[in-house]
Amino acid sequence: MPNLGEVIRNSQIWKSIFRHPMPVDRRNRIVVMLTNFFLHLHPVSIKKQGIALSYTWCMGGVTFFLFLVETITGVLLMFYYRPTTEWAYMDILSLRDTASLGILRELHRWGAHAMVIAVWLHMYRVFLTGSYKPPREFNWVVGVVLLLLTLLLSFTGYLLPWDQLAIWAITVGSKMGAATPFLGAEGPGSMLLQVGSIPMITGASDARFGLLGARFVGEETLNRFYVLHCVAIPLAVALLLAIHFWRVRKDGGISGPL
């Protein structure tokens, strides 16, 4: 009498999904890596050194996993949240008090902090092992952009609860927009850009205005940051992640001594 597990594994449905027997012998452990979409990112075999935790710290992996956690909790949060000055703060309050699974926002916020720390530690490890050296120079550059995007993701998300902490942190942070040389109304050289006697760069046309959508952090900023946070930056990150992972494989796999 075959047991239930065997019946399931011999069914047409199971076999249509998993195109090989259980990975318990050498052949099938290789086949599983080649036929599974989620696993095919990996090579089939790897140097033992390349996966030693004391060497890799697993921080790149942790960063990616936290990105997935942020995506999932973020999508769930979007069900409850309306990015308008009228509702944003109320929605966050009710998220805490009435929504089931009341730790969604906590998971999202602490996950974001953890992601910033993990991505720094990943960069730290890659530097300390000299893994940016040829042939991995370009992937280091992609990584620096991803690091920057991680900070921007966190920064744009900081505004969304629409409390005092949020708008003042963004007000302080966006001051640099106004201070941009030539392009910010309070930046050096901006008064040189004029047509006749009409200044081109004012509080209503400078870099900060572009960032905030207004002269001050307000309704337009909330909408702008919401779209950046939920759509624009995640898409850019997803694209660059794909390139980052692909290049890890193409540049000789996970780093190790040559």
Place this chain on the structure above:
Amino acid sequence: MHLTLEKLAPFLGSYYLVLAVMNAVFGYFLWEHKKNIRQAVFWTVVAGAFTIMASIAYSGQQKLMELVSLPEAFRGFVDGNLANPALYTIGTSAFLVTMFLFRKVLVQPVVAWGLLVLALLLMGLSMADVQFAEIVTKPDNVPIVAMVFLLGYFTWLATAQAVKNDERTARGEDPLEKLNNEKILVWPDLVYTELICMVAVTAVLTYWAVGLQAPLEDAASSVKTPNPSKAPWYFLGLQEMLVYFDPWMAGVVLPSTIVAGLMAIPYLDFNKAGNGYYTINQRKFAYLVFQFGFLELWVTLIILGTFLRGPNWNFFGPYEQWDAHKVVALNNVDLSQFFWLGLVGYMPKAPDGASEIAKFGWILWRELPGIIVVVSYLALLPPFLGLTIFRGFYKRMGLIRFMVMSNLLLMMMLLPIKMVLRWTINLKYLISIPEYLLNL
């Protein structure tokens, strides 16, 4: 929300209890696996001491709690005599340099463990101070505390391996990473490691989310400005730079330079050694530059900005109350004032009714000392360096790469230089042209 000793007591008690368990486990490990009886006894005694501290801390009574806090006089001394940006920066630099110089001793597991326990003890003793506890336990500050300990741990981990590899290289052996060369299958070894990592991260995150509520202050109001207004924690290093530079430098030029500089690293580092393994000796220059930039100029400034900067961005000691009325005298002077008023006796000024171009000329004349200093620093110093101490670099890198590297380094050094000039001669700006909002 105001903390009191009573509210802190359960946390502090559990904190010392965890420390006791940690040390007991470490003692057991030394006894069981290292057969080191004397050390095992030592760490068990430490564990016992922490147990006693835990029971005292659980009491939450003022009198008893004094036994597990830093003496009032010591805290007063730290706040009154040591708490200023100059000493903080000199202190952290000296600490990092000591760590680097004595790395061979410090990476030994027992020494590192002792340092960790000391750091955690100091943290615990400080937590019994309500001012200190209030700032450290702010929900958004908790990750920074975690980051400090994580960075300490991983720096130890990396340095320990680098020291071992450097010793091996000195003996003519390969780095340890080269020994483990056999190929293994990704399923199951790597795939399972990843799974365990994911489960661990999920567990930590869930625990954190249940235990600590995300901060939510009053609804946003554009008329009530909080004091201090702080940027998100990872940008506090940049906000700290605002003390020394105008926003166009601290918020735009220097951050852009950091990003550009990071991207340039692989194209500037011509050293072929140290690719794919931990080492310090084989790439000392790159290592020191990076650590100076990351640990000293980025991380310690974040810690400073988070824990020690209070209302009006004034510097407060770790146990000092954040008093919004604290007055700090600011009498900073521009370089042009030093030169013209100090040496010549008057300030050059365009005569009334001068044309725009004449006014511009007068401004340049007034700021000439600063312009000379800055232009020499950024344009003349690199070739000078290339012909003297960096001659070897210049030869191997070629003109363009060498100029890029030396300019990036000089841009990085602008911050410490400006800090020192501020602390010693109260220098405000090297070049001060408020007419064009150009202050440096």
